Amino acid sequence: MKTLSPLQLHRLSYKPALPSLLRNIKEVIPLKHASKKNEKNDSNDSALAELIPHMYSLPHLHFERGETQMKFPALKVGVILSGGQAPGGHNVIAGLLDALKKLNPASRLIGFLNGPGGLIKNQYIELTEKNIESYRNQGGFDLIGSGRTKIETPEQFEAAGNTLQKHDLDGFVIIGGDDSNTNAVFLAEYCKKNNIGTRIIGVPKTIDGDLRNAFIELPFGFDSASKIYSEIIGNLAKDSLSAMKYYFFVKLMGRSASHLTLECALQTQINLALISEEIAENKYSLFDVVQQIADLVCERAKANKHYGVILIPEGLLEFIPECQAMIKELNIYLSGQKGATGQLRDKNGEERKELLRQHLSEASMHCFDLFPEEIQKQLLLDLDPHGYIQFSKIETERLLISLVEKELSERQNKGAYAGKFSPQPLFCGYEGRSGLPTNFDCQYCYALGHLAVLLIQHGATGYICCITDLEKPVDKWGIMGVPIGSLLHFEMRKNKKQAVIQKALVDLRGAAFGKFKRVRENWRIQDAYISPGPIQFEGPPEITQNPPITLLLLRG
Amino acid sequence: MKTLSPLQLHRLSYKPALPSLLRNIKEVIPLKHASKKNEKNDSNDSALAELIPHMYSLPHLHFERGETQMKFPALKVGVILSGGQAPGGHNVIAGLLDALKKLNPASRLIGFLNGPGGLIKNQYIELTEKNIESYRNQGGFDLIGSGRTKIETPEQFEAAGNTLQKHDLDGFVIIGGDDSNTNAVFLAEYCKKNNIGTRIIGVPKTIDGDLRNAFIELPFGFDSASKIYSEIIGNLAKDSLSAMKYYFFVKLMGRSASHLTLECALQTQINLALISEEIAENKYSLFDVVQQIADLVCERAKANKHYGVILIPEGLLEFIPECQAMIKELNIYLSGQKGATGQLRDKNGEERKELLRQHLSEASMHCFDLFPEEIQKQLLLDLDPHGYIQFSKIETERLLISLVEKELSERQNKGAYAGKFSPQPLFCGYEGRSGLPTNFDCQYCYALGHLAVLLIQHGATGYICCITDLEKPVDKWGIMGVPIGSLLHFEMRKNKKQAVIQKALVDLRGAAFGKFKRVRENWRIQDAYISPGPIQFEGPPEITQNPPITLLLLRG
Numbered sequence A, B: 001m002k003t004l005s006p007l008q009l010h011r012l013s014y015k016p017a018l019p020s021l022l023r024n025i026k027e028v029i030p031l032k033h034a035s036k037k038n039e040k041n042d043s044n045d046s047a048l049a050e051l052i053p054h055m056y057s058l059p060h061l062h063f064e065r066g067e068t069q070m071k072f073p074a075l076k077v078g079v080i081l082s083g084g085q086a087p088g089g090h091n092v093i094a095g096l097l098d099a100l101k102k103l104n105p106a107s108r109l110i111g112f113l114n115g116p117g118g119l120i121k122n123q124y125i126e127l128t129e130k131n132i133e134s135y136r137n138q139g140g141f142d143l144i145g146s147g148r149t150k151i152e153t154p155e156q157f158e159a160a161g162n163t164l165q166k167h168d169l170d171g172f173v174i175i176g177g178d179d180s181n182t183n184a185v186f187l188a189e190y191c192k193k194n195n196i197g198t199r200i201i202g203v204p205k206t207i208d209g210d211l212r213n214a215f216i217e218l219p220f221g222f223d224s225a226s227k228i229y230s231e232i233i234g235n236l237a238k239d240s241l242s243a244m245k246y247y248f249f250v251k252l253m254g255r256s257a258s259h260l261t262l263e264c265a266l267q268t269q270i271n272l273a274l275i276s277e278e279i280a281e282n283k284y285s286l287f288d289v290v291q292q293i294a295d296l297v298c299e300r301a302k303a304n305k306h307y308g309v310i311l312i313p314e315g316l317l318e319f320i321p322e323c324q325a326m327i328k329e330l331n332i333y334l335s336g337q338k339g340a341t342g343q344l345r346d347k348n349g350e351e352r353k354e355l356l357r358q359h360l361s362e363a364s365m366h367c368f369d370l371f372p373e374e375i376q377k378q379l380l381l382d383l384d385p386h387g388y389i390q391f392s393k394i395e396t397e398r399l400l401i402s403l404v405e406k407e408l409s410e411r412q413n414k415g416a417y418a419g420k421f422s423p424q425p426l427f428c429g430y431e432g433r434s435g436l437p438t439n440f441d442c443q444y445c446y447a448l449g450h451l452a453v454l455l456i457q458h459g460a461t462g463y464i465c466c467i468t469d470l471e472k473p474v475d476k477w478g479i480m481g482v483p484i485g486s487l488l489h490f491e492m493r494k495n496k497k498q499a500v501i502q503k504a505l506v507d508l509r510g511a512a513f514g515k516f517k518r519v520r521e522n523w524r525i526q527d528a529y530i531s532p533g534p535i536q537f538e539g540p541p542e543i544t545q546n547p548p549i550t551l552l553l554l555r556g
Helices: A006-012 A045-051 A089-103 A116-120 A129-135 A154-166 A178-193 A222-243 A259-268 A276-281 A286-302 A321-336 A340-345 A349-357 A362-370 A373-381 A396-413 A439-457 A511-524 B006-012 B045-051 B089-103 B116-120 B129-135 B154-166 B178-193 B222-243 B259-268 B276-281 B286-302 B321-336 B340-345 B349-357 B362-370 B373-381 B396-413 B439-457 B511-524
Strands: A028-031 A061-065 A076-082 A108-112 A124-127 A171-176 A199-204 A247-252 A308-313 A423-428 A463-468 A478-483 A488-493 A496-501 B028-031 B061-065 B076-081 B108-112 B124-127 B171-176 B199-204 B247-252 B308-313 B423-428 B463-468 B478-483 B488-493 B496-501
Touching: A045 A496, A076 A089, A076 A116, A089 A108, A089 A129, A089 A171, A089 A439, A108 A116, A116 A154, A124 A129, A154 A178, A171 A178, A171 A439, A178 A199, A178 A496, A199 A439, A222 A247, A222 A259, A222 A308, A222 A423, A222 A439, A222 B222, A247 A259, A247 A396, A259 A308, A259 A511, A286 A308, A286 A362, A286 A396, A286 A511, A308 A396, A321 A340, A321 A362, A321 A373, A340 A349, A340 A373, A349 A362, A349 A373, A373 A396, A396 A423, A439 A463, A439 A478, B045 B496, B076 B089, B076 B116, B089 B108, B089 B129, B089 B171, B089 B439, B116 B154, B124 B129, B154 B178, B171 B178, B171 B439, B178 B199, B178 B496, B199 B439, B222 B247, B222 B259, B222 B308, B222 B423, B222 B439, B247 B259, B247 B396, B259 B308, B259 B511, B286 B308, B286 B362, B286 B396, B286 B511, B308 B396, B321 B340, B321 B362, B321 B373, B340 B349, B340 B373, B349 B362, B349 B373, B373 B396, B396 B423, B439 B463, B439 B478
Parallel strands: A076 A108, A076 A171, A171 A199, A199 A463, A247 A308, A247 A423, B076 B108, B076 B171, B171 B199, B199 B463, B247 B308, B247 B423
Antiparallel strands: A028 A061, A061 A478, A108 A124, A463 A478, A488 A496, B028 B061, B061 B478, B108 B124, B463 B478, B488 B496
């Protein structure tokens, strides 16, 4: 049976261009380079030095073209996909294989199955041209699967190390997000300490866009996902404008950070986009957010516009202090008091509140009261296996609709609003993770795969692949290796101080948010909607080579 | 501020190809043609003859290329968009304008605003190259808006007739679905009877695909919408296969008929697609449908697959006899008994059921009992302004998830199922109505606009534009005018026998459904997912000129 569409078939023959330095990696040599100040990790030096002594003070690696074509021994490299899907993952693998074969045709690539678990359990397949050829430039992670297991316990490190040794791997590539790359440096440290020769290299992946810093301009997958969502949002905006009767409340995937929401807002120019980071900075309450939306609806109603589009980042509620506080108090009560859930289950709405009032602060009780009864019930009774509230299960777009409806009906009663409010909830989520990657992501990922091989070839371990100048044409992209240790900082995770790569939130002082802030006022009432349309693979560069707006604004 | 994306801008310069007969409409002449038997309406002859005496027995119109280029006087034509958005509407208008100007540069086109209401109220703008140029090949209906007003009462007919006369229109084009085209023939009859010279022409539009018959192969918009949905579904399938942990329950727009669901199933080869028409023919109950889905989940679980994709047509519940009966009984009770809703509101779930038991049949009560309490409450308390149940507000995808969850947990208790069931509800809806039209829809609509002018030019009224052989290359497409009167039949609407164009449901004996039936068994357990990817505008024909599969299978 046919399992590739005409477009999938067509994409198999797409040849991603490479940055000029990666075109012939046999010629490329490390550049002797004095570490610049900003390349060093200058926080928590001693604690980090103790934690990852071999990985802490590594230099950044830069490369240049050498004089001669060198000869290289065959390499054996392993690879895993880790965490959520992101368009382009298969092209990192294709880049790895092609680069390995260019170095030496006898090189081999081993794909461990279903994420870090495959390394721990030594489940793998050998990746050859034959089994990757139908995955080139395709979406999904289905070639070798992915998983969310972390290598954390001493036993897991030992098992992972054993697998690396058993296969006698020269290199091991972890394609993942912030946590997976944090994991990579600890695995690198473990290998160094235990004289395992495998070099560990990370590749920055996540549609959420929150793995970026002074060096990593963007993780792969973000471009494709933001374009898939922008197509949908642009279509909804056009529909909203045409039918003139619906308010679309669109929640966007992206975990905590609002990068995807900001990018999609700039791409589509819809009426309102909530940016969690700004809401946190302004210390807005849930009530404030509802007022903001209701104000928009009322203002537009005065212009006889009873339609619109509102973007809501997935992580919104986490950034509203009172919601955070309420969840914390509820968790203490529910997990601390035996039988609390059972007691709550047997009561009706009013009795339940009476009971809660004895355990929550006044502010938290007020916040709880704002929630519709259905969501209250869901919060209290649908706990995770550890007895904690499943905050992420709240459908924020529906919660906001329900609160805005209530607010508007109160305003209507006071004569402050007249109009018909027809909201439609929507979630732009899973469909963005496994679509066909854009030309940008195809090329970016293919280059990342090549760079990973280059780093392994030159003995680097504990490094993350970093392609720079992504806003320029592909041949002008730069390459470097960034020591992951230099990206670590300490933060509290699960009540423990841990060294992790910090999730990058939207920079409220950055150029992208600055631009959004300057123009968004114009989008509220007048309809400046843009419809980016479906991702295009063929045609002139303006429709096929258009990196994210937030990337173009990276340097202001 | 920029309000067109690079792709929208790029699409402005796309030149839709025309069928060879429409390339120079000044040469085209009507073909003297003996009406074939199947072209006549042979049901309810006398009743229809009485209702639309001038429109009833018109011949089909065919055309051929004449010998000479003729001279034509300038025409003045009006146009409205009627009903829901469908990609391509703006290209019908572009086709009208270009064809009018080709006939005679002094011709004029008047666009009435926001649907039939604009004709009744004489609200309009003149459409010129200047104001349509930025709408060529674009989605949405925002150039002149649309509306759902019907021309029904004598006053409305009079007002519409007055507007037509006031503007001295030679022709008036209604771009709409089945009801709008029904309306067109009655307006044509009214004009004829009242000596208004305007010729009324219909254009078949609807993403739902339910306006088709022996002559109309497909309404416009269906191709674009089905491809927008198929992109999303293909992405979800790829994600499902990659993450291996979610069941996506995707509801698809399309009103009663399951055309969009069938097309998207053939495009994406997901695990299960419910086809309402088949469920009705088999007289399945809601319980049966739930069993079907639960069986799929259990079978896949045995193959260690705890993920999948299921398509659900929007109109599903309408086709389940017991649901229909329950709604009917509930409506009789709620609208017939004063204060019933108030009584129900004050009660809790159990008391509510007790009360209902006195008013519903056992079968309906059984059906009601199947529904989760939340949906029961929504059904009973969230009535429409006339006091009727809002059946369409039920989120069928969520209802099914909740019922399947219950069924699976019972099977789990019995040891008949083991696995983790993580369902995700989704609705493919509004984003499909206003996307950029495919090349197919751009060309189809542009041709429809030309054909409408040709029909008006040759004096036809009460006709619908019919482009044939749509599965062939554009230059080989055929053209004809089909008298709308020949498409009417009588059915009960709002308790009244009315002459309407019958909505075309999925033909369970047609080749498209036949193909689906033959192959769907293979899609259940093995994953034969296809990812059609985003609509492409540039590139080889296999990715840019690919009409719907159900169209290609039209002739078996």
